[in-house]
Amino acid sequence: MENTRPSPLAALTTIYLLIPVPFFAFGWLRPPFDWLTTAVAVLAIGAAIYALVPAGRQISWKMIKSALKSFWPALLLIVAWTAFSGIGGFGLQNSDYKSHNALFKALIFDSWPLQMTFEGKVVNIVYYVGYYLPAAAFGKLFGWQAANVFIFVWALAGLWLSFLWFGRMAGNLGEGRRWWKLLVAALFFCLASGMDVIGYYGYLGKAFEWGKHIEIWAKPIQYTSQTALLYWVPQHTLAAWLVAGLTFACLEDVRDFRYLGLAIAASVLWSPFGMVGIAPYLLGLLIVFLWRRQLPELLKPASLSLNIASLWLAAVNLLYISSNQYDFPSGLLWNLVKDRGEYISVLVLFLLLEFVLPAGAVIWLARALRRGEDSAPKMPWGVFALAGMVLTVLPLFKMGYNNDIVMRGSIPSLLVLWAFAVHMLVDAMQHLKHRRVILPFVVLVIFLLVGSYTSFSEIGRSVYRMKFGAPALDKVKPMAEATYPHIVAQRIGEDDTLFYRYLGR
Secondary structure, three states: OOOOOOOHHHHHHHHHHHOHHHHHHHHHEOOOHHHHHHHHHHHHHHHHHHHHHHHHHOOOHHHHHHHHHHHHHHHHHHHHHHHOOOHHHEOOOOOOHHHHHHHHHHHHHOOOOOEEEEOOEEEEEOOOOOOOHHHHHHHHHHOHHHHHHHHHHHHHHHHHHHHHHHHHHOOOOOHHHOHHHHHHHHHHHHHOOOOHHHHHHHHOOOOOOOOOOOOOOOOOOOOOOHHHHHHHOHHHHHHHHHHHHHHHHHHHOHHHHHHHHHHHHHHOOOOHHHHHHHHHHHHHHHHHHHHHOOHHHHOOHHHHHHHHHHHHHHHHHHHHHOOEOOOOOEEEHHHHOOOHHHHHHHHHHHHHHHHHHHHHHHHHHHHHHHOOOOOOOOOOHHHHHHHHHHHHHHHHEEEOOOOHHHHHHOHHHHHHHHHHHHHHHHHHHOOOOOHHHHHHHHHHHHHHHHHHHHHHHHHHHHHHOOOEOOOOHHHOOOHHHOOOHHHHHHHEEOOOOHHHHHHEO
């Protein structure tokens, strides 16, 4: 009998991303929309759990031991990496946590929907709260300390799912139970970055300072390292990584598409900028499905019903996010910068250091592997080309004072870049007897090692200033005072919007 079920990883990812939706519906929507939204989310979660049952029945103790033997070094590395992230008070909390903790505290101790007094006026908060809601609900029951432990475990679960997707994108490195492949993948999943060290110390000529946050060298554009993404903005990062992995999986197995709409709709509440970065890949998927004549598969009852249900969740979440007052700069950077000549020179250097040189080394190594008796692994190079186009176009725009559209919209494409790099490295390690492979292999390794300094600098700062335990509750400021007023203003919603007129409490 033909297997008609999607992968367990796709189902688990969808469940994880959907869990915040009922909490949002309960706190932000008026009846009957709260009940409808909750029902859609719970039924979708139920369908995903039902799809997991056959896979769960096949699990044996022998399979568990075999999986642990392969995965434990990578798992240990990722747990250690997360332990310095600042999430839940485990490790140093970087400056963004002034705002993160203020929001988290408000979600725990204030009534929903969130409001605050800003400049003498009570205003609605419109922000991507998906990541925080399960832990905040737990905190309402068990307090601040328990909520911080919960959010650490919650983030770690999402992080492990993200790594499993990364391994699949990098070529199913778990095949053959080769633990060293998974460990290599985990190292680059944690440490990969563009070569910011050259831009910061070379181009800007800054004096060396270990532990410095160096990714700001090309202001107002930035592509963030894997470590900085987790250590500064997990609320954006986890959803963007997970949806990137699921989107990539749909190319390999169209059955996974039944969950894609739900995952994206739910993730709007986590990171709308991350979902903007996914949009080009959705267009690419449509083209591939048309080319392969797979559209009938998408119209099967299971896929059609779940994706139709996702439209309601997407509408609710988009209406909520779009109710923001958008009091921040946006548009083409060419029209916003003061010195266009400097912008062009920085842009060219930025693109070279952040992805063009590493991507070029990946292609060079792939060509070397393809020559002669060996062949490069079969990979969807169209996805790699699309990632390159996205990473080239994003720095032309600005949205937000810190240009969130570039920093967060790039997350999916950067994950593709690093996954392809790992795929090439692992494959090349088995063919280093061929001279033609050695030089591009060494060049790619050098680029990745130079780039990893950015992540090591972030980790080093956390290790040097290590802290443990939830921040003192009395030290966490109210949302309106946690950061600069113009940044606070980016989180204010407009009352006269479709969401607040018809859906919101």
